[in-house]
Amino acid sequence: MTAYRGKYADELIANAAYIATPGKGILAADESTGTIGKRFAGINVENVEENRRALRELLFTTPGALQYLSGVILFEETLYQKTADGKPFVDVLKEGGVLPGIKVDKGVVELAGTNGETTTQGLDNLGQRCAQYYAAGARFAKWRAVLKIGPTEPSPLSILENANGLARYAIICQENGLVPIVEPEILVDGPHDIDKCAEVSERVLAAVYKSLNDHHVLLEGTLLKPNMVTPGSESKKVANEVIAEYTVRTLQRTVPPAVPGIMFLSGGQSEEEATLNLNAMNKLQTKKPWTLSFSYGRALQQSTLKAWGGKPENVQKAQAVFLARAKANSEATLGKYTGGAGGADASESLHVKDYKHKVMAADAPIEGPVVRKAMVA
Amino acid sequence: MALTSLVKLNATSSQFIAQNPFNQRRRSPSLLATRRFSLPIRASSSSYADELVKTAKSIASPGRGILAIDESNATCGKRLASIGLDNTEAHRQAYRQLLLTTPGLGEYISGAILFEETLYQSTTDGKKFVDCLRDENIVPGIKVDKGLSPLPGSNNESWCQGLDGLASRSAEYYKQGARFAKWRTVVSVPCGPSALAVKEAAWGLARYAAISQDNGLVPIVEPEILLDGDHSIDRTLEVAERVWAEVFYYLAQSNVLFEGILLKPSMVTPGAEHKEKASPETIAEYTLTMLRRRVPPAVPGIMFLSGGQSEVEATLNLNAMNQSPNPWHVSFSYARALQNSVLKTWQGRPENIEAAQKALLIRAKANSLAQLGRYSAKGESEEAKKGMFVKGYTY
Numbered sequence: 001m002t003a004y005r006g007k008y009a010d011e012l013i014a015n016a017a018y019i020a021t022p023g024k025g026i027l028a029a030d031e032s033t034g035t036i037g038k039r040f041a042g043i044n045v046e047n048v049e050e051n052r053r054a055l056r057e058l059l060f061t062t063p064g065a066l067q068y069l070s071g072v073i074l075f076e077e078t079l080y081q082k083t084a085d086g087k088p089f090v091d092v093l094k095e096g097g098v099l100p101g102i103k104v105d106k107g108v109v110e111l112a113g114t115n116g117e118t119t120t121q122g123l124d125n126l127g128q129r130c131a132q133y134y135a136a137g138a139r140f141a142k143w144r145a146v147l148k149i150g151p152t153e154p155s156p157l158s159i160l161e162n163a164n165g166l167a168r169y170a171i172i173c174q175e176n177g178l179v180p181i182v183e184p185e186i187l188v189d190g191p192h193d194i195d196k197c198a199e200v201s202e203r204v205l206a207a208v209y210k211s212l213n214d215h216h217v218l219l220e221g222t223l224l225k226p227n228m229v230t231p232g233s234e235s236k237k238v239a240n241e242v243i244a245e246y247t248v249r250t251l252q253r254t255v256p257p258a259v260p261g262i263m264f265l266s267g268g269q270s271e272e273e274a275t276l277n278l279n280a281m282n283k284l285q286t287k288k289p290w291t292l293s294f295s296y297g298r299a300l301q302q303s304t305l306k307a308w309g310g311k312p313e314n315v316q317k318a319q320a321v322f323l324a325r326a327k328a329n330s331e332a333t334l335g336k337y338t339g340g341a342g343g344a345d346a347s348e349s350l351h352v353k354d355y356k357h358k359v360m361a362a363d364a365p366i367e368g369p370v371v372r373k374a375m376v377a
Numbered sequence: 378m379a380l381t382s383l384v385k386l387n388a389t390s391s392q393f394i395a396q397n398p399f400n401q402r403r404r405s406p407s408l409l410a411t412r413r414f415s416l417p418i419r420a421s422s423s424s425y426a427d428e429l430v431k432t433a434k435s436i437a438s439p440g441r442g443i444l445a446i447d448e449s450n451a452t453c454g455k456r457l458a459s460i461g462l463d464n465t466e467a468h469r470q471a472y473r474q475l476l477l478t479t480p481g482l483g484e485y486i487s488g489a490i491l492f493e494e495t496l497y498q499s500t501t502d503g504k505k506f507v508d509c510l511r512d513e514n515i516v517p518g519i520k521v522d523k524g525l526s527p528l529p530g531s532n533n534e535s536w537c538q539g540l541d542g543l544a545s546r547s548a549e550y551y552k553q554g555a556r557f558a559k560w561r562t563v564v565s566v567p568c569g570p571s572a573l574a575v576k577e578a579a580w581g582l583a584r585y586a587a588i589s590q591d592n593g594l595v596p597i598v599e600p601e602i603l604l605d606g607d608h609s610i611d612r613t614l615e616v617a618e619r620v621w622a623e624v625f626y627y628l629a630q631s632n633v634l635f636e637g638i639l640l641k642p643s644m645v646t647p648g649a650e651h652k653e654k655a656s657p658e659t660i661a662e663y664t665l666t667m668l669r670r671r672v673p674p675a676v677p678g679i680m681f682l683s684g685g686q687s688e689v690e691a692t693l694n695l696n697a698m699n700q701s702p703n704p705w706h707v708s709f710s711y712a713r714a715l716q717n718s719v720l721k722t723w724q725g726r727p728e729n730i731e732a733a734q735k736a737l738l739i740r741a742k743a744n745s746l747a748q749l750g751r752y753s754a755k756g757e758s759e760e761a762k763k764g765m766f767v768k769g770y771t772y
Binding site: 002003202203206207209210213214219220249252253254255256257258287288289 | 611614615618622625626629630635636666668669670671672673674675704
């Protein structure tokens with residue numbers, strides 16, 4: 001069997017290509033309830049639904065920001081939320097030319113017999129959930145697999161298992177009209193050097209694409225969300241140009257040109273670092289048949305959160321900060337960023353050692369509503 | 378995996394080990410215990426890495442492609458027989474000399490694949506063939522596989538042999554002046570292909586590629602999906618995608634340096650006995666779709682085999698593939714599709730040599746233009762349009 005050619009094929013190809021439009025990128029605003037709680041704790045804001053809604057409204061209604069975005073990844077709760085005026089967020093985004101996306105994985109659990117390696121959950125009923133999300137307006141999805149570098153990691157089991165999970169998720173999404181963002185994040189934690197990161201990234205990406213191909217995923221209707229190739233968090237830093245060269249070389253060796261866009265995760269880099277690295281990649285004179293862009297969470301929101309502090313009177317100020325970061329990253333996708341947007345705050349490292357979105361015990365109940373009826377306006 | 382038996386050291390390789398230190402990637406036994414978990418960086422520490430990348434780039438240069446003249450003695454015999462000549466070394470030497478001393482060949486040809494006998498031959502004036510090629514900036518290459526055999530446990534399919542002693546042979550070929558190698562395995566659509574046959578083809582290619590690079594030769598990776606069969610172009614696409622996914626996965630596992638390889642795929646076409654022929658535009662569309670889905674941009678060049686297409690067909694199809702920029706050099710590695718007219722013109726007579734060389738240049742130039750996307754079929758001879766498909770063709 002060749003790749004998926006079902007009823008959504010043309011739409012998937014068009015949407016993936018649109019998300020990969022040069023000059024645009026993705027805002028990852030899909031923090032789970034638990035994770036956003038950590039963000040709020042850092043700015044002394046109570047983790048209640050109204051505050052979560054208010055933050056996302058701040059971001060999505062920033063004047064002039066949506067032109068720099070092609071997609072926003074949402075958490076399930078947010079997909080059904082509205083502005084204070086009662087306008088559904090998905091409509092705000094769509095009118096701004098931004099495709100709504102949805103996080104569909106259900107977090108990681110440990111793989112028995114490994115040294116703390118994980119697999120990602122969420123395949124049960126995924127088709128049904130995707131269909132519902134599509135009906136609610138989502139047009140792309142995201143699933144985060146996590147691997148780590150260590151003396152015996154990533155193990156062949158972890159690579160096989162995570163690659164398979166990503167491929168199953170991807171084809172199920174496509175069958176239900178959602179462009180799957182394929183995210184095999186190799187954590188930056190560790191004392192390893194950039195060569196080690198490159199070697200592991202190549203190995204993981206080769207396995208991921210083998211799996212996608214075996215599962216008949218339509219590559220033209222997917223996007224990749226990889227880590228950049230960098231030294232480990234406990235290793236000496238290197239210049240943006242070095243990161244750019246290593247990263248693009250790794251991608252040249254592993255990502256077929258059929259994939260329209262590569263939207264990097266920021267993984268703990270400061271806002272400015274994440275932008276500078278992306279910019280350096282887009283300035284490289286070398287073969288790059290895919291768009292190189294961003295899918296940033298912390299690296300787009302950190303300063304904005306600080307400026308907001310949960311207070312309505314700070315909304316305009318916070319929106320200005322967000323606009324500056326969105327614009328900076330847009331320029332970086334074109335290799336035109338000249339640096340300095342956002343000042344000192346933007347250079348604050350966002351790395352948290354051993355960062356976990358959520359690691360669940362294998363028998364913990366899956367949180368949150370599995371299927372939620374679409375809200376009627 | 379059946380191949381494990383092929384990797385036993387034989388007398389020749391132990392001799393080689395004694396004479397030449399292995400490349401830097403080898404570690405001493407005391408480090409093996411920890412080395413098990415620390416995989417080598419992909420070939421970047423190979424002493425030949427830079428040269429491999431340079432050679433591959435040179436072969437994949439704009440407006441140029443490969444002249445494949447690596448027919449085994451038996452196959453060359455068939456060619457000579459078709460123009461009434463006996464299969465003697467003198468005749469084979471004369472024929473290859475005609476081809477390799479064609480003035481100006483290097484304008485259109487970047488590499489020439491030779492059979493082992495030819496690699497060691499010279500012109501009647503005593504000039505080594507490899508030197509003739511060098512002077513024209515044509516990289517000499519060498520066929521290193523040892524042909525196809527029936528694959529046990531498969532559905533009447535074949536596998537390609539040649540890994541035994543390949544390292545030392547490759548090193549010798551490098552010494553003689555070869556800088557790239559070629560290994561041709563086949564996949565049959567009517568026979569399945571079976572998962573076993575696909576896995577074996579891909580695994581053999583990966584092992585050959587790693588060994589070649591270790592010894593300074595750029596490996597041309599050739600899993601030919603045979604034209605035989607009545608299958609549709611959609612079926613060919615399915616099989617091609619399957620085969621190349623497997624090939625690249627094993628190449629990656631074998632730590633092959635992708636910037637230092639070339640591919641030699643078959644184009645994606647309907648089977649020879651399929652009721653509908655496909656236009657060059659359709660063939661281009663299907664073939665490019667397959668390549669875009671399977672070939673990482675790090676690979677510098679894709680040199681198509683002609684596999685029984687007529688000279689003109691092969692050129693038209695290549696031209697259709699080059700109507701817009703591709704992330705890799707898309708070119709040709711043709712044998713029959715470059716040599717057919719040459720043989721017919723030569724007929725074995727010395728007085729025809731000049732005309733035969735002109736015929737080679739005409740074909741080489743046509744394919745050069747096709748590589749640049751600027752070929753037109755106006756003025757092509759009828760001979761050049763004759764199909765060359767032979768059912769059940771064995772190399």
